[in-house]
Amino acid sequence: MTKNLKIRFIPILLKKNAALTQDGLVLDPNNSKIKQILSLKMPMSLQIDTLFADRQPQVADFEFNDQVADVFADMIQRSVPGYQTILQGIGDIAKRVVTAHSRVYDLGCSLGAASLSVQRQVTVSPYQIIAIDNSTAMLQQARCHLNRFKSSFDVELRHEDIIESTLNEASLVILNFTLQFLKPEARATLIQKIYHSLQPGGALIISEKLCFESPQIQSLLDDMHIDFKRAQGYSELEISQKRQAIEHVMRPDTLATHQQRLQAAGFTQQHTWFQCMNFISLVAIK
Ligand code: GEK
Secondary structure: OHHOHHHOOOOEEEOOOOOOOOOOEEOOOOOHHHHHHHHHOOOOOOOOOOOOOOOOOOOOOOOOHHHHHHHHHHHHHHHOHHHHHHHHHHHHHHHHOOOOEEEEEEEEEOOOOHHHHHHHOOOOOEEEEEEEEHHHHHEEEEEEEEOOOOOOOOOOOOOOOOOOOOOOEEEEEEEEOOOOOOOHHHHHHHHHHHHHHHHEEEEEEEEEEEEEOOHHHHHEEEEEHHHHHHHOOOHHHHHHHHHHHHHHOOOOEHHHHHHHHHHHHHEEEEEEEEEEOEEEEEEEOO
16 A cells, blocks of 8 residues: 555644544554655644644634644644535536636635645636635645645735735635634625626635524534534544634624525525535525
């Protein structure tokens, strides 16, 4: 098995004595080839998320700072059920809607994972991908992350608040788990701006954590999500401290709120294309 390993394609996550590859293979750390790989210095963005592992006297509000950017790839993968499937689906949708001479916007791009999926699957040419984030820490890691993958063209990274960004000639706009971090009162205006930036037939993909009007459904899906995080190796302390850190920063909407907002902006076609527990991805077409 180890003979076929190509180092640049193996994001290795070290935990205790185990080494996990992105596609879930458990490698034997005593194997000499694996030892050689493990001794290489791994890029920061491949570090394991232990940010909330130690008890904090006072849990500060969550920020997209250097510490988060360093562990972000691991954090999002172990916190959002279906994250990889959503990324794959974004590329799948992209290859069907992106047109030549148009733009793709990845808003709140973090490490540029959605842009990478688009880049991998879209075959029309030329077109442009513009990935925007307001966190310098995230954009620095995004540059390293994107540079690791060879491509025929660059993703343009922009340091901007997406509320202020100018968007135009878009065939695809991606909000992959970003809208929930904006002030609720800014969300409708952003969706309207996106609608106006899209060409006819262009698409908006919005992935979000949902909240629910029914307390029973809310607590059922919350509990399932917590079990998912336990299964990903997060401790009770990590889960509760992360929850405290994020509760004032990330404010999810109900599905009905998303649907009404899209409709009010002018989207006549919209549907859920993915859901796992309280995580959803919607596609709306102009
Ligand atoms: C992915 N899409 O992996 N302007 C620009 N960026 C912002 C703003 C804003 N006003 N507010 C938040 N962000 C990514 C994951 S993470 C989701 C997106 C998560 C950025 C913020 O800096 C962060 O990088 C991103 O939105 C949200 O496909 O952490 O759950």
